[in-house]
Amino acid sequence: MNRKRLAGFVALVLVSSTLAQPAWAQRFNRVRPGAAEGVVNLPYTISDTQGNMWMIYNNGWFQQQGGNPTFTQSAMLTVNGNQPTQNNNVANLDSKTGEVVLENMQAPGNVAVTRRIKIDKDAGVARYIDVFRNNGTEPVNMTAMIQSNLNFGVTTARNIGDPKRRGQEFAWTAQTGNNRGAGFMFAGKGAKVVPVLNYVQGNNVVSATMDLKLPAGKEAAVVTFYYATGSMELAGKWALDCKESKLLADVPKEVRRVIVNFPINSDAALGLDVLRGDVFDVIELRGGDQLRGTLKDPSWKLDTSFGPVELPADSVVALLNVGTVRPRQLVVTSGAEIFGGQLASQAVSIDLSNGQTVSVPLAQVTRIGYRKRAGEPDEIAFDKPFVTLRSGDRVVVHPLTTPVDFVTRFGTIKIDPKTLASLSLSAENQPTHQVRLTDGSTFTGIAPVDAFAMTLAGAGQAREVSFSAASVARVQLDKGRDDLDDEVDARLTLDNGDVLVGSLTGTVKLATAFDTLTLSAGEIKRLTPVVADSEEGTPRSTDVQVTLWDQTSVGGQLLDTSVDFRFKSGQTARLPLALIQDYVQPLPEPSATVKEKILAIVKELNADDWRARDRAEEQLVTLGTVVIGVLTDARPDQPPEAQQRIDSALKKIKQANAPKPAGGMPVPVMMKD
DSSP: OOOOOOSOOOOOOOBOSOOSSOTHHHHTTSOOTTOOSEEEESSEEEEOTTSOEEEEOGGGOEEEESSSOOBSSBOEEEETTBOOBOSSSEEEEOTTTOEEEEEEEEETTTEEEEEEEEEETTTTEEEEEEEEEEOSSSOEEEEEEEEEEBSSOEEEEEEEEOTTSTTOEEEEEEEETTSOEEEEEOSOTTOSOOOEEEEOTTOSEEEEEEEEEEOTTOEEEEEEEEEEESSHHHHHHHHHHOOHHHHTTTSOHHHHTTBOSSOOOGGGGGTSOOOOBSSSEEEEETTSOEEEEEEOOSEEEEEETTEEEEEEGGGEEEEEEEOSSSOEEEEEETTSOEEEEEESOSEEEEEETTSOEEEEEGGGEEEEEOBOOTTOOSSOOOOSOEEEETTSOEEEBOOOOSOEEEEETTEEEEEOGGGEEEEESSOTTOSSEEEEETTSOEEEEBOOOSEEEEEBOSTTOSOEEEEEGGGEEEEEOOOOOSOOOTTTOOEEEETTSOEEEEEEESEEEEEOSSOEEEEEGGGEEEEEEEEOSSTTOOEEEEEEEEEETTSOEEEEEESSSEEEEEETTSOEEEEEGGGEEEEEOSSOOOOHHHHHHHHHHHHHTTOSSHHHHHHHHHHHHHHGGGGHHHHHHHGGGSOHHHHHHHHHHHHHHHHHTSOOOGGGOOOOOOOOO
């Protein structure tokens, strides 16, 4: 399956302990006793309870000594082939997080690198967070690599599949020469950005490489975990069972916002620095003082840009007072909604832990946080339809019921609301709007509406509201698909990067050098415009190269300058050939004659003689991938015996055509094209 490198990079976090299951994750975010803020000299040594010493050297790389060390020179970082330079041999110690921080190391291209290293002494865990900042005035393309060495070599290794993204790996594990398991988690489960892993079977060196594009003045931060366990199986279990939200819970908010290889969950998903209490509710004052007790207000009444709302106190988890001239309140709910506006009450009542009730003027408050409630999850599963406003508000809504008109380069499409996953009206570096359909299609255009009439469905109570189009940043109605399968999903790519998931329909007439061919669009496996022989590379509007289901390849000129297209979600469009960059159909239909032959064999799958049934199944498997589409379409109408035979044949065909790594090595971790 073809994958490409996406923007991002990996910072390695190294672990060494005989862990069964990460009870350490609950300890990891405690500040270590004796951790004091200040300057430390390098190399800086930290001893863990496993008998190992972690020695952090200049530029942030480390090695283990003593006990049974798993890693030698590790976490060695290069940017465009060069190590970041450090002008001194010292680091800072952050008393709040317990991190050793190496700041503003210089890398090529005006890139500054900050490495944040945290070690848990009890579990023998180290966390590396590398923050890259472009200090220049122009975008920077950089290739970053981090390399680590295992002390005893590797006898066998494998990748761990991401349970949230089919076809993607997020961790690597190995059996080492000292009969221990080692591995690292180089991305969070469900992450959109993963590295390219570089490893040679039997070697003791593993590295990860990624390409990263940093706009001027922007930052990106990345995290990965290395660890050693009793076996390779335990190493894989550790990666699958750990909770990323706990591993990153103490990361400063300014760093959390720019992490690219871990999905940000729970409070961090709000993009806000919310305050929560453990045993008591908390009010934080502007001077930094905190009052603890029990908040008394039964509800929060707020005047928002889309009308008044009243939020029950048991649905609210936090409040922030933002702004200085005329402060605005942001009320955060347990459903991850954010309501912004002016509170009706200008004071907050709280019963202090000593029994006294006080009323605190809102003007003196910076943040308010409710205590963690019983049964409250660590991570908020935010999977409901919602609207995000440019002001930062995020509210849950009922799905749309009326079609959405969307003007594209290839005409106006009336989008069925059931097929609309999201509509972004403020995409970064994108002057147009962007639509994402439930079938995985993404394309740009303009939504010519003045307002969105919707119904609130969350803590704001069920009532109709109208959001002005100018105030809306994003409408998210469905999770959609992020896991397009190169072996199944047909797609058409336009010259501006739009991807339409679906198939060509109807017939096309192709004028060749020898005759005019009438081709069924369903039989086309690939169609690509022929690029003109010019410096500009301008495609000729009607010259194409066509590959059919049986690998017949022929070039010619389409007699029509447009083609008919049907999205997988059901919508149709007519696309100018001049806009098409490529069309690929992994499962083209065979010709009518071959299709009849396949269907005739399918009938034999329910024959009285079991030998005839076996023979028919074997014939279908022999025909290969060309039968997949026909069998899939025919299956629902077949009796149970034939359906079981079809399932068996499809499984055998897919197994026979699955990509196999050479020499037993793991398939490299790469993103899809």
